[in-house]
Amino acid sequence: IDYNSFYEGFKKPFGAIVTGQEILFRLKATGSDHIEVTLVMAQEGKSEQFLKMAPEGDGFYKVVSTGAEPGLLFYYFIISFSEKLVTHTIYVGAQAPGIGGEAVLRENRWDVVPYQITLHQFVEPAPSWYKDAVFYQIFVDRFYNGHPEGKVLNPKKNSFVYATWEDTPMYIKDCQGSITRWDFFGGNLEGVLKKLDYLQELGIGGIYLNPIFKSRSNHKYDTGDFLAIDEMFGSEEIFQELVLEAQKRGIRIVLDGVFNHVGADSRYFNSFGSYPELGAAQSPDSPYYSWFNFFQYPTDYECWWGVKDLPNVNENNPTYRNFIVGPEGVIEKWTRMGIGGWRLDVADELPDDFIADIRSSMQKANPDTVLLGEVWEDASNKIAYGQRRRYLLGKEIHGTMNYPFKNGVIDYLKGHLKARELYHRLMALKENYPREAFYSALNSLGTHDTKRIFTEISDKEHLKIAVGMLFTFPGVPCIYYGDEAGMKGEADPDNRGPYPWGKEDPEIMEMYRSMIALRKSSPVFVGGELHPFYQENTFGYLRLQGEEASLIIINREPEDVRLVLNDALGLDEVPEQFRHILTGEYHLKAKSFNVYQL
Numbered sequence: 001i002d003y004n005s006f007y008e009g010f011k012k013p014f015g016a017i018v019t020g021q022e023i024l025f026r027l028k029a030t031g032s033d034h035i036e037v038t039l040v041m042a043q044e045g046k047s048e049q050f051l052k053m054a055p056e057g058d059g060f061y062k063v064v065s066t067g068a069e070p071g072l073l074f075y076y077f078i079i080s081f082s083e084k085l086v087t088h089t090i091y092v093g094a095q096a097p098g099i100g101g102e103a104v105l106r107e108n109r110w111d112v113v114p115y116q117i118t119l120h121q122f123v124e125p126a127p128s129w130y131k132d133a134v135f136y137q138i139f140v141d142r143f144y145n146g147h148p149e150g151k152v153l154n155p156k157k158n159s160f161v162y163a164t165w166e167d168t169p170m171y172i173k174d175c176q177g178s179i180t181r182w183d184f185f186g187g188n189l190e191g192v193l194k195k196l197d198y199l200q201e202l203g204i205g206g207i208y209l210n211p212i213f214k215s216r217s218n219h220k221y222d223t224g225d226f227l228a229i230d231e232m233f234g235s236e237e238i239f240q241e242l243v244l245e246a247q248k249r250g251i252r253i254v255l256d257g258v259f260n261h262v263g264a265d266s267r268y269f270n271s272f273g274s275y276p277e278l279g280a281a282q283s284p285d286s287p288y289y290s291w292f293n294f295f296q297y298p299t300d301y302e303c304w305w306g307v308k309d310l311p312n313v314n315e316n317n318p319t320y321r322n323f324i325v326g327p328e329g330v331i332e333k334w335t336r337m338g339i340g341g342w343r344l345d346v347a348d349e350l351p352d353d354f355i356a357d358i359r360s361s362m363q364k365a366n367p368d369t370v371l372l373g374e375v376w377e378d379a380s381n382k383i384a385y386g387q388r389r390r391y392l393l394g395k396e397i398h399g400t401m402n403y404p405f406k407n408g409v410i411d412y413l414k415g416h417l418k419a420r421e422l423y424h425r426l427m428a429l430k431e432n433y434p435r436e437a438f439y440s441a442l443n444s445l446g447t448h449d450t451k452r453i454f455t456e457i458s459d460k461e462h463l464k465i466a467v468g469m470l471f472t473f474p475g476v477p478c479i480y481y482g483d484e485a486g487m488k489g490e491a492d493p494d495n496r497g498p499y500p501w502g503k504e505d506p507e508i509m510e511m512y513r514s515m516i517a518l519r520k521s522s523p524v525f526v527g528g529e530l531h532p533f534y535q536e537n538t539f540g541y542l543r544l545q546g547e548e549a550s551l552i553i554i555n556r557e558p559e560d561v562r563l564v565l566n567d568a569l570g571l572d573e574v575p576e577q578f579r580h581i582l583t584g585e586y587h588l589k590a591k592s593f594n595v596y597q598l
């Protein structure tokens, strides 16, 4: 029997499903007179249901109405047929867990990989100001010192502070290893305030600020006091001024919330006695003692990824939880000052109900806010610490930092992925994420935790493709400070160089400006449906909204390519009136990003 001509299966509607919605399954199977098709379906943790599919016209059909409980649903097909009086059975499933796409036939039941359906209640979208914005991420110590005469505010004891920004190594050229983990450069909130005009003129609508609360380090993931701004960065008054001045320019500020751990040097743990209060490491009588998990008091305790500097907090401790999400708690205090929302550090290590509490507390203080989570993988099906995470199912975050997008783009441009593989990776996100979550992902090409994009991709023509994708793909584009200036940087801490004010690379700056202008030229890039396709090593996508359409085609190869688009692209979902766009011949220059606005 010819297996390749044997099946053609799909489900409708495409992608993640709202609880209670009906799903239609259809499978075409020909080649034998006695075919039986069974749909095998199970909600995670429950037993499989075997559902016979009814033959009708050109295929086998089954309509299933889903349950009320959000979670993951899995399915595959069993086909049995007889040939010369012998009955055969084959199993039809996905290519790999979490990746849908082309069906794979298996002869053994244990080898079949079920398709995933995300069953969710994600019905309350992120605020529209967020979805419309272009974001900019700022690592405060390295952005700009806005203090008059460039004086550094309250330098820390024993810290090295570069006297003036100009003395610092240039991070435009490959200049590695000059930054150590404990350097301070003296960037501060006044610096961000003074650069708001620059950001506004660049077209920025949101700033993601790395942590700013009092702490010992330059990165401030080791919180010392959740209720105070770090004195090197400024004060609560300056922060309030920053938020209001930003608002005047149509810019909202998203804060980094680090609620999984605190600094060993903090009001709460107080290992070094720097704070006046009795900390958990000082005495079991400390009011904070029960926030932490000690294995052997006081030296051995649970901490983040083995880093002793970051003792883990027990988020289920009622006092801690109330401190963060209760009335007048940390979330309410800062949200009331007019910020745009929060980015949750290590979201995958926070309990689901804690994240839901943070969302409620934030929205109680201001409903027009966004909650983002730091998740590095496909957030729809992540298992962390033995638990399937539920952050995208509706009650928790609006969007995640889209590392899979960044990795896909970089791997493809470096030649590590074929266009077909990139297609499947990006389609998996489109399929697995609730639609609103896919459109609310914070897309970037690099962050303070990764190599900089211009170090990953140092060929400017390829860089232009990456930047082009950032600004035309669904999700909110976010620029890591200085990427637009052409900064380079290897892994942390090298990726956190001081912004080279006045020495920006004009070509790269122009690249960013023109792509931001493109994004703003049509709402299709914000809300338009996404229909990706590939042919050989060419990757492309159509964005559609109402009568507007935009076609992007990427040629990563060092040679010109002649591309003939035709019906074979498998774009069954594209409405009839747009199909003509996908036929025709295109001449693509070597290493080019091509946009056709239609």
Ligand code: ARE
Residues within 6 Å of the ligand: 219, 221, 222, 258, 304, 307, 309, 310, 345, 346, 347, 374, 376, 377, 448, 449, 492
């Ligand atoms: C630094 C160095 C470490 C060193 C440590 C010890 O980077 O190599 O061991 O110092 O002193 C913050 C600082 C870091 C600092 C760290 C510890 O920014 O400079 O590290 O504190 O002091 C995983 C986590 C993810 C995490 C990344 C870094 O899942 O949550 O690792 N990101 C957040 C922040 C960081 C922050 C912390 C967490 C801690 O954004 O900036 O670090 O609050 C895969 C995995 C991911 C993994 C990723 C990177 O793809 O899927 O889970 O992320 O790789 O390792």
